[in-house]
Amino acid sequence: MTYCVALRMDRGLVFMSDTRTNAGVDNISVFRKMHSWAAEDRFITVLTAGNLATTQAVISLLDERSKAVGERVPSVLGQPSMFQVARLVGDTLREVIKANAGDGQAADSSFNATLILGGQVGDGEPRLFLIYPEGNFIEASDDTPFFQIGEMKYGRPIIVRAFDPAMSFADAIKLLLVSFDSTIKANLSVGLPIDYLVYEAGTHRAAHEGRIQADDPYFQKISSGWGEALRRAFDSLPPFEIPDRAPAEASTGAPAP
Template sequence: MTYCVALRLNRGLVFAADTRTNAGIDNIGQFRKIHYWCQPGDRVLVLLAAGNLSLTQSVVSLLNEQILEPDPETPNVLSVHSMYRAARLVGEAIRTVRAVDGPALESAKTGFAGSFILGGQIGKERPRLFQIYPEGNFIEATDDTPYFQIGEHKYGKPILDRVAQPTMRLGQAAKLILLSFDSTLRSNLSVGMPIDILIYEADSLDLRREKRIDKDDEYFKKLSNSWSEALREAFTKIDEFDV
């Protein structure tokens, strides 16, 4: 399993993903789940992937092949003129992979499992964020729901629901996302470090802030300990239940 999350803010976008994959308790691997394409001054696109690793890698490979072997009749993520069109391309790539691998997976009763979050900015268009489903259709983040999660999302969702706001600063949003990861890591062994985090500043049209956070990262350890202490202190201050 995996956990990926992204926030769309007035100031930009924040993305994060763990790196653990597993095919059973004795087959654990580490793979990068954040992929991006950047043409400084023109566009930045970031893709998070969760689900069957062979399927998500095939989708990313197909998108890369469209760039490496350009066809004037076929758009790619570096030639489309809007993030909406880029999301459509990812959806079409999912359907292409599904058409090839889906029947075999269905016959093995495995099912087609692959979902994505796509965010970024093209030209003067404002930064946008999409969640793309295994069927290839998608929805867009709004001010009412400024974040998306894919993978093992339930443990990290409550704090996002309570705190996430589009007016947050990028550093605040990164802290919130890491707290969401801390909750997930404590409750689900299928999600594991390192965590890749990427921050995109609106209208920069470049990627300047990216980091891999491992288990020995001093900030993350301090964040986790401080959050645990704050929760315990808040808990003790609430009146006890009395029947």
């Protein structure tokens, strides 16, 4: 499993991904799930979840094509807009899945993968897409300004409640670390280290990029502090008053004989 999140903010985009891959609980490895391409007129980041062979093939294909400078089309560096980049990445993903699944090979797990694509091309706005295994995709909007892929449920409530596209990049990373911590505590298949990347609108380069290791003192502070902060938040809610009345009879079944 995997956990990746991307936020569409007023000032740009923020990406975070874990690095754990597993083929069974006794076969875990560390792989980067965040990949970026830069050129003078654009910056593009892809987060990957799903079958590792599929996602690595997709990234390698995109990578190879972007390096053949003479023939940049079809390359993520040659497309005229983020929408066209999304189409290219989606088509590449679908091709890879089809190539693996199509010729009668069977596998215990599926070859599927899901991607998040974000970035900016030229003067366009920074845009964020969620790309499905079928190759089609949806775009983040003001109503839904973030995407999660992989093991998304544990860490979703805090994002839903606390994310504000106007917050600072530092607060956004703090928020994502809280979300990742809740997920890591609950699911063994999501693990440190965590990669993050901040893209500031209009710059066409990564503003900040880093990796947070398991022994990172800030992450440990967040992880232990969040438990206490949650308990304080819980205590601040008004108490439930148990109604002072005889309970109804047992809802089903025979009364006492």
